[in-house]
Amino acid sequence: KDLENQQKLANVVILATGGTIAGAGASAANSATYQAAKVGVDKLIAGVPELANLANVRGEQVMQIASESITNENLLQLGKRVAELADSKDVDGIVITHGTDTLEETAYFLNLVEKTDKPIVVVGSMRPGTAMSADGMLNLYNAVAVAGSKDARGKGVLVTMNDEIQSGRDVSKTINIKTEAFKSPWGPLGMVVEGKSYWFRLPAKRHTQDSEFDIKTISSLPAVDIAYGYGNVSDTAYKALAQNGAKAIIHAGTGNGSVSSRVVPALQELRKNGVQIIRSSHVNGGGFVLRNAEQPDDKNDWVVAHDLNPQKARILAMVALTKTQDSKELQRIFWEY
Numbered sequence: 001k002d003l004e005n006q007q008k009l010a011n012v013v014i015l016a017t018g019g020t021i022a023g024a025g026a027s028a029a030n031s032a033t034y035q036a037a038k039v040g041v042d043k044l045i046a047g048v049p050e051l052a053n054l055a056n057v058r059g060e061q062v063m064q065i066a067s068e069s070i071t072n073e074n075l076l077q078l079g080k081r082v083a084e085l086a087d088s089k090d091v092d093g094i095v096i097t098h099g100t101d102t103l104e105e106t107a108y109f110l111n112l113v114e115k116t117d118k119p120i121v122v123v124g125s126m127r128p129g130t131a132m133s134a135d136g137m138l139n140l141y142n143a144v145a146v147a148g149s150k151d152a153r154g155k156g157v158l159v160t161m162n163d164e165i166q167s168g169r170d171v172s173k174t175i176n177i178k179t180e181a182f183k184s185p186w187g188p189l190g191m192v193v194e195g196k197s198y199w200f201r202l203p204a205k206r207h208t209q210d211s212e213f214d215i216k217t218i219s220s221l222p223a224v225d226i227a228y229g230y231g232n233v234s235d236t237a238y239k240a241l242a243q244n245g246a247k248a249i250i251h252a253g254t255g256n257g258s259v260s261s262r263v264v265p266a267l268q269e270l271r272k273n274g275v276q277i278i279r280s281s282h283v284n285g286g287g288f289v290l291r292n293a294e295q296p297d298d299k300n301d302w303v304v305a306h307d308l309n310p311q312k313a314r315i316l317a318m319v320a321l322t323k324t325q326d327s328k329e330l331q332r333i334f335w336e337y
């Protein structure tokens, strides 16, 4: 009977990378003061025995880090392992446990480069497993439920936090002290309750199977950096980033990606010297940057990131620059993904 059940269940692999979901604090009262990336994947899985009712689960420790320290090499390593597993006949879904600080970047990266319709779910937690009301267990349970379900196929890379199913493209960490931290300006795709998913909408942007990018053909990512806009800003950071080899600079602009008149000449000059300039916005609720609104992008030959926040714009720019150096192509890619 057990064997029969096992054969019916989906096979889900959990790739662990660290973060608070693998964190440990000194006491149960430590919800904010603790060390991330301490607990190994086998212990994480053993901590949620109910996973066995959802899927045949096995774990792999890909890395053990706090996600603010993730590098482009880490992204490529993870992406390539996900692709290998997705190609494997005995894998139905993949869960990635991840620190929440850059979870939205990794989820978007995988959404762009994994050529599969198998569910890929990225998950983290806001409190370590040692804390009262730790959220990691349920988030992981929900992630495995979604990754093992047929309904999640072809919907792009997903994030399950706080009972919601979010698109990896849209979702962003909006606060660092609540379990209700991950939000999308366009709303969640669905909910997962008691191991069952309920879907309400679908991503409209190109992703995974429909993407023109493939992790298998990417061996390195170009340097793309971010500079922040604010009152009285100078052009020092932009110039320094370019001097240090940035192929593109994401302008984390004020408002609708506006650029201070103190910075505009430097950005025009950098573009003439071959650096791509991509205007995004650091407004909290979700930016919406349009071409030639606020700045003459056609004349300057700049690109706009539309609704992508600066850190997501960096991910897309890196991936796009592995294929093209043309600013018009780059802009097309920013509209489509």
Ligand SMILES: NC(=O)CC[C@H](N)C(=O)O
Binding pocket: 018, 019, 020, 021, 036, 065, 066, 067, 068, 098, 099, 100, 101, 102, 124, 125, 126, 127
């Ligand atoms: N809640 C978290 O996961 C944050 C912990 C850590 N800074 C990380 O991103 O890995």
